[in-house]
Amino acid sequence: MKITAARVIVCCPGRNFVTLKLETDQGLTGVGDATLNGRELAVASYLQDHVIPCLIGRDPQQIEDIWQYLYKGAYWRRGPVTMSAIAAVDTALWDIKAKSAGLPLYQLLGGRSRTGVMAYGHATGRDIDETVDEVLRHQHAGYRAIRAQSGVPGLVKVYGVSTTGRMYEPADNTLPSEHDWDTALYLRHTPRLFEAVRLAVGDETHLLHDVHHRLTPLEAAQLGKSLEPYGLFWMEDPTPAENQEAFRLIRQHTTTPLAVGEVFNSIWDCKQLIEEQLIDYIRTTVTHAGGITHLRRIADLAALYQVRTGSHGATDLSPVCMGAALHFDTWVPNFGVQEYMPHSQEMLSVFPHDWRFDNGMLYCGETPGHGVDIDERLAARYPYQRAYLPVNRLRHDGSLHSW
Numbered sequence: 473m474k475i476t477a478a479r480v481i482v483c484c485p486g487r488n489f490v491t492l493k494l495e496t497d498q499g500l501t502g503v504g505d506a507t508l509n510g511r512e513l514a515v516a517s518y519l520q521d522h523v524i525p526c527l528i529g530r531d532p533q534q535i536e537d538i539w540q541y542l543y544k545g546a547y548w549r550r551g552p553v554t555m556s557a558i559a560a561v562d563t564a565l566w567d568i569k570a571k572s573a574g575l576p577l578y579q580l581l582g583g584r585s586r587t588g589v590m591a592y593g594h595a596t597g598r599d600i601d602e603t604v605d606e607v608l609r610h611q612h613a614g615y616r617a618i619r620a621q622s623g624v625p626g627l628v629k630v631y632g633v634s635t636t637g638r639m640y641e642p643a644d645n646t647l648p649s650e651h652d653w654d655t656a657l658y659l660r661h662t663p664r665l666f667e668a669v670r671l672a673v674g675d676e677t678h679l680l681h682d683v684h685h686r687l688t689p690l691e692a693a694q695l696g697k698s699l700e701p702y703g704l705f706w707m708e709d710p711t712p713a714e715n716q717e718a719f720r721l722i723r724q725h726t727t728t729p730l731a732v733g734e735v736f737n738s739i740w741d742c743k744q745l746i747e748e749q750l751i752d753y754i755r756t757t758v759t760h761a762g763g764i765t766h767l768r769r770i771a772d773l774a775a776l777y778q779v780r781t782g783s784h785g786a787t788d789l790s791p792v793c794m795g796a797a798l799h800f801d802t803w804v805p806n807f808g809v810q811e812y813m814p815h816s817q818e819m820l821s822v823f824p825h826d827w828r829f830d831n832g833m834l835y836c837g838e839t840p841g842h843g844v845d846i847d848e849r850l851a852a853r854y855p856y857q858r859a860y861l862p863v864n865r866l867r868h869d870g871s872l873h874s875w
């Protein structure tokens with residue numbers, strides 16, 4: 473079998489997506505997600521200008537050799553752009569291999585390990601009351617795991633909280649919008665939020681929170697300790713994770729479980745965190761961590777240290793990523809939870825798919841492959857629209873802070 477053609481499709485059905493489609497001489501096609509929120513065209517060019525010329529004529533069955541060729545052959549290894557491009561190729565190749573075998577992708581990985589995939593939803597509100605209402609709405613919709621994020625009194629714009637009344641979309645402007653931040657206000661507010669949420673939902677529902685890289689290790693330790701009475705399922709991205717050993721300090725002070733890794737793009741980004749058991753969940757994804765091939769390696773390392781998966785699943789990961797992720801989640805033995813931020817109908821219409829959500833659980837389909845395609849004619853109606861993620865500044869002096 474040979475790869476005969478490859479196309480990069482950039483579209484914007486409500487937000488930008490980058491999709492790779494491979495064609496073969498046996499009529500099989502494969503699709504991969506290469507969306508990197510706010511830097512989409514960098515990955516599109518990496519694929520179009522540097523990767524695709526090397527793919528034409530290759531045997532798509534040689535998934536591992538092509539992965540090694542694109543990783544080692546680039547010389548400049550790792551990084552979100554490179555690994556998202558490799559991920560899109562890898563996902564498309566797994567799609568083709570499963571189709572040629574006539575099997576749903578999870579069967580090639582090792583078969584079904586669970587009846588369904590536990591999802592966690594996003595409950596957000598401008599204040600505590602609104603957030604509690606949203607958490608209850610998700611609970612009534614059947615979610616067993618719910619992330620709660622709320623506005624912080626005194627701050628105008630905060631991560632995770634929609635101010636438009638529509639679904640929260642972080643890439644909200646043609647130039648980076650500026651958010652304001654005050655750690656002291658946040659550290660005082662967040663325990664109050666979870667006291668109210670836990671009181672409202674009872675003890676059964678798993679509660680999650682995303683700190684979004686904003687605290688120092690000691691501040692994160694303080695927050696983790698203050699949240700212990702509310703029994704969180706996880707506290708996510710408590711501090712920037714370039715310095716993996718910083719998590720030792722957090723671990724010394726709190727038993728609140730930690731989840732990190734949505735911004736990681738290789739096993740090296742999380743090796744120390746996993747080997748020293750400094751985290752409880754690894755958030756790496758099919759799209760940003762080198763595809764199915766590399767994500768399996770990360771999950772297997774994590775399993776040695778009883779770290780579970782909790783893949784990122786915001787709307788900036790396309791329905792193609794969700795499809796591939798659900799096959800992965802259906803197989804992976806050390807599964808934890810799958811993030812599920814529903815795409816709009818407009819977005820889903822561009823990506824015919826067989827996965828589904830029902831009563832708090834996600835289910836991959838039985839279609840050969842990963843079960844997702846792209847409607848290129850419809851995609852062409854939604855041209856790329858430049859959009860940036862926000863930046864964050866400290867309220868009192870305007871210095872730049874992690875967003």
Ligand code: CS2
Binds near residue numbers: 682684784
């Ligand atoms: C967030 C994301 O879902 C999450 O956990 O961290 O919404 C993140 O802000 C976006 O994916 C960035 O593009």
Ligand code: MG
Binds near residue numbers: 682684708709734
């Ligand atoms: Mg996050």
